[in-house]
Amino acid sequence: MITNKQKQLVKDTAPILREHGLVLTSHFYRRMFTHHPELKNVFNMGNQQSGKQQTALALAVLAYAENIEDPSVLASPVTKIGHKHVSLDIRPEHYAIVGKHLLASIREVLGDAASDELIDAWAVAYSQLAALMTGVEATLYSQAIAKEGGWTGWRPFQVKEKVKESEEITSFYLYPADGGKVADFLPGQFVSVRLFLPELNLFQPRQYSISNAPNGEYYRISVKKETGANIRPNGMISNRLHEHVKEGDILEMASPAGDFILDTSKEGPVVLISGGVGQTPLISMLEYLISTSSHRDVVWIHGARNMAVHAFKEQITSLKDQREQFQSHIFYDVLDESLPLEEYYPGVVDLQQISHEVILPDAQYYICGPAPFIEKQYKDLVKLGIEKSHIHYEEFGPNVLALP
Template identity: 40%
Template sequence: MSITQEQKAIIKSTAPILKENGKEITSIFYKQMFENHPELLDIFNQTNQKIGTQPLALANTIYFAAENIDNLQILMPQIKLIAHKHRALTIQPEHYPIVGKYLLLAIQQFLGDKSTQDILDAWAAAYNIIANIFIDIEKQLYDELGPSEEDKGFVPLIIVKKEVIAHESIVALTLERPQNGKMFKFHVGQYLTIRIRKDGNFHNRHYSLTRPFDGKSYSIAIKIENMNEIKGVV
């Protein structure tokens, strides 16, 4: 997939619209996508949807990509960070066309009479380029986990130690994989993604790993939050 200079010019000229109205556009996007693909509710953070941080984060990411459409390499550090989260959520290549479809519909709906086929084609071309960058990086990240497909998704973990700290506002958990399952080495600053099922949907949270890798367990600390879809469950 390629993008023409004319399409780049269109992206740059319409990017300010996204900067000023991005949260509204991405809120339309999420609403329509979830209505038609409720299975994707298992991937996205519902608390962040309700308080508006996830639509705003998506809007900012799209805007920065549009602003730097001539040099997407400048965004690679941010793209790689997002790609790691995508792997943690088991996002797959087939999800990207769905996201692209409803993103374009949201842009079209917001622009109304100002929407033209040239604008939509330009944004489609830009989205496909960015999506393919994510897909390629995420394939590399999945490959790092080895040949087992089981290891590339969510795996069961057992709580082997629980400690309440910081005046009962934080719970420290030590987790192990049952039946001597493979444990993956990690580095300082990385996180573990926990998936909990509640009210018919999965809810995912990223927690920083708090202790060096010992080859047999993961340690995380969970802060009790007031606004949390999974409060009292983890």
């Protein structure tokens, strides 16, 4: 049990973490991977290269230090991290390794400022945090295996269909290779896929939103191909799926996870706002509403660079023609003059331009896309008078957004 004095010692390090947290977490990862290179098969090395993982950890450590007196206020981010960990098959033994190297890094980075008393305080605090996290994750693992067709760890799935959705996005239809059942999931959740990358000589996991409604037969992921001369490790996995994975191949997958989900307890309108490949979890939500014959009004708002890279556009057009409770607003950076201007708009998604269609009584808003896109749409919704509790968003990769 952590004492009040130890809590204060941890809390007193918050200003240091606020200023030098990234230095600490960068040192921590270098140290841990030096002593445990096998963990490179567990961690996303693309996020390591970009610095996103170091930033996310620095923010998490800072948040914990600032709220050490009442960690319960961190319930939402702890749950979100727990879902990510379960999808990567993180186990309690990993926490012991992380704790050892995090404490050593605090001592090495802070130098003389890291007294034995401070390290002891952080050791107790970390033990408390690890117990909190492993408790959340144990519950999620138990929930996964309690489902029909549920599992933990990595399970083989066969690619039975590979469908090109646009110039950049291809869908993969994944069926259990063992012939077993497919566990149910909640619209908006994701799965982790693990591939071996010869370029890095590592297994690498990547998380992809499930882009179909639950159907009891398969999962569909829709993956964007990365282009450019210098493809980072994140792009290596996506491009390997596009270029090397064929119909009939086997992929390893973790069970569905994630807390960015459609709230099916509500009956009001649903407004789905996406940028680029960020539409994938929202497509799952949309298909669920259709497959369950929901009477909820749906507004679909999507932004893409142009028509050629816009995936699922035929499906959206068909829905607009067939379903009265559905309307769509598409924004293209480059707009073809032949498109109807009442449905297509030039430039980036601008909610204020279509505010008369967006501001609906009792609506729930779901946003997914690149971080700057999410931030803009969130702030615009707040300016338009939408309650923050009605706005939900999913940031791909490590969570670094902290919107007020």
